Amino acid sequence: MDEEMVGWPRRVAAAELGDALPRRWAHSRGVAARAAEIGLIVGKDADLLVSAAILHDVGYAPRLATTGFHPLDGARFLRDEHGADEWLTSLVANHSFALLEAEERGLREELAREFPLLNDPLLVDALVCCDMTTTPDGDRTTVRERVAEIVDRYGADSVVGRFIRRAAPEIFSSVERIEAALANQPR
Structure with a gap:
């Protein structure tokens, strides 16, 4: 892992989420740990995956929440304040089928x-x-537990609840494809 490539995203995410939103920061660290585990399946983009994982929810930071839609707020912040490249900003902006939630909003x-x-x-x-x-x-x-938890936390009729229920089949398919790719990796 290239420490410089993933070091600045970790520092930025910690600064924006660590004190303000400690639970969101814990989630982001967990997502990044998972990305480090599965990075081998994306080859040369493993560091990009870890960087996007640690930053994917940075748009929840109170000072960044201008639209109230964290993928867009986070990607704009990374582009405008940090000059992040289009690959990283696109991953943050579009994580977990954000286009469907953007449509709801x-x-x-x-x-x-x-x-x-x-x-x-x-x-x-x-x-x-x-x-x-x-x-x-x-x-x-x-x-499946994660999708159910999101629906329970936000409510089925909320913007997030409606989005996650619409996105669930695609989310399940994405996870199944990654799990299959991992299962096919040589041990």
């Missing part, structure tokens, strides 16, 4: 225009898997 066109989805399905699936198999406290869970 009336922000789909804005998100898609500013941060087009990467043409790298394996990398996108890997980040979905890391996020959706990590609890809010940073522990491992199953994807």
Whole structure:
């Protein structure tokens, strides 16, 4: 792992989430740990996956929450304040099928225009898997338990509840593809 490549994202995420949102910070650390575990399946993009994992929820930081839609707020912050490259900002902006939530919020066109989805399905699936198999406290869970937890936490009729129920089949498929890729790795 390239410490410089993943060091600055870890420092930025810690600064923005550590004190303000300790549970969100625990989740982000857990997602990054999962990314480090499965990084071998994305090859040369392993460090990018870990960086995106640690930063994926940075847009929840109170000082960054301008639209209230954390993928967009986080990606804009990384682009505008840190000059992050388009791969990292796109992964943060589009993590875990954020386009579907953006649609619920009336922000789909804005998100898609500013941060087009990467043409790298394996990398996108890997980040979905890391996020959706990590609890809010940073522990491992199953994807089905994670989706149920999100619906319970936000409420089925909330914006997030509606989004996650719509996205669930795609989320499950992403995690299944990554689990299959991991199972096919030589031991």
